[in-house]
Amino acid sequence: MRLLLLGGTEFVGRAVAEAALERGWEVTVFHRGTHAAPSGARVLHGDRTAEGGLAALAEGEWDAVVDTWSAAPSVVRDSARLLADRVGRYAYVSSRSVYAYPSPAGADESAPLVEGSPDDGERPYPESKRGGELAVLDAFGDRALLIRAGLIVGRYENIGRLPWWLNRIARGGPVLAPGPRELGVQFIDVRDLAEWTLDAVAAGLGGPYDLVGPRGHSTMGELxxxxxxxxxxxxxLRWTAPEAIAAAGIEPWIPLPFWVPPGELYDTVHGADVSKALAAGLRCRPAAETVADTWAWLRSIGGVAPHRGDRPTVGLDPELEAKALAG
Known part of the structure; x- marks a missing residue:
């Protein structure tokens, strides 16, 4: 397989590129050059947001392209149109955020969607991802694969969710553990997402697939x-009830990565039905394996994970945590 990665040097794209190289695929990475590409990949440089920035892609044919873009949909539109006649399939790593809020527990790919346009510039994240989907569909039709990912973790994570928990717990002492302990959480190891994506494009799959670990795959306690x-x-680990966390003025999600209390937001974030992806071969490794491998990677880079500048800094302020624990 000849694979083109639009990106391919940081988190999801890098995992896809490495997995494809391990399969012996011919991998081309198109990126701005701010990070090193995986060893063995052919490299093309360009800035998708600049006039003439796609010039390096004016020639060439590939069996599939994987695109992880999450900003202006018009950037996806321009790439998809340029490649439509020279690429077999276009896999766009979208997000479950494209579903209209709130999504009930058990929602699948048939749930209502937010509005979006392939011609949009910068928009809120859900609308940007939906616009990107529409751009790919416009150019590739049934050759478009829409990967609606949930929470993605693992090696190279540049959001900081799992690295924050690992570093916080490594420091020791009393830790505010948001309960209930048995609360289920849905996430996916980036390597499992990468392997499924490659299998899917090789099999010629198209259309939308929710891609995250199945409900019940892990809990806050296990994590x-x-x-x-x-x-x-x-x-x-001091397991603390949601009511006590709220009373301490602590918000869910960003201060306490992965965690949201039971309710409407929880059903939206951690209530996905991923039966379609499971039927199409999705396999998710145990949470403990993801945690161990992420810790090994984190230690190998000095304990400080990279962070995307367009995403908020996650984690609980130590003073607020101490105050809540003293409660």
């Missing part, structure tokens, strides 16, 4: 206890 085990920490 944080795995962090404690792999770091060898003496941390004391």
């Amino acid at each position: 944080l206890e795995a962090c404690a085990a792999v770091t060898g920490s003496d941390a004391e």
Whole structure:
């Protein structure tokens, strides 16, 4: 297979590129050149947001392209139109954020969607991803694969969710553990997303697929206890009820990565029905394996994970955590 990665040097794109190279595929990485491309990939440089920035893609044919763009949909539109006659399939890594809020527990690919346009400039994240989907559909039709990912974690994570929990628990001492302990959480190891994506384009799949671990795959307890085990920490996980967390003025999600209390937001974030992807071969490794491998990677780069400048900094302020624990 001849694979073109639009990006391919940071998180999701890098995982896809590495997985394709391991399969012996011919991989071309098109990027701005601010990060090193995976060893073995052919490299093309260009800035998709600049006039003439796609010039390096004016020639060439590929069996598939994988695109992880998450900003202006018009950028996806221009790439898709340029490649439509020279690429077999276009896999766009979208997001479950394209579903209209709130999504009920058990929602699947048939749930209502937000509005979007392939011609939009910068828009809020859900509308940008939906516009990107429409851009790919306009250019590729049934050759478009829409990968509506949930929470993605693992090696190279540049959002900081799992790295924050690992570093916080590694520091030890009392840790505010948002409960209930048995609360299920849905996420996917970036390597599992990458392998499924490659299998899907090789099989000629098209249309939308929700891609995240199945409901019940892991819990907050399993996740944080795995962090404690792999770091060898003496941390004391103090499981705290959602009501007490709210009373302490702590918001869900960004201050406490992965976690949202039971309710409307929880059903939207952690209630996806991924039966379609499972039927199409999705396999998710145990949470403990993802945690262990992420910790090994984090240690290998000095403990400080990279961070995308267009995303908020995650994690709980130490003073607020201490105040809540003293509660």
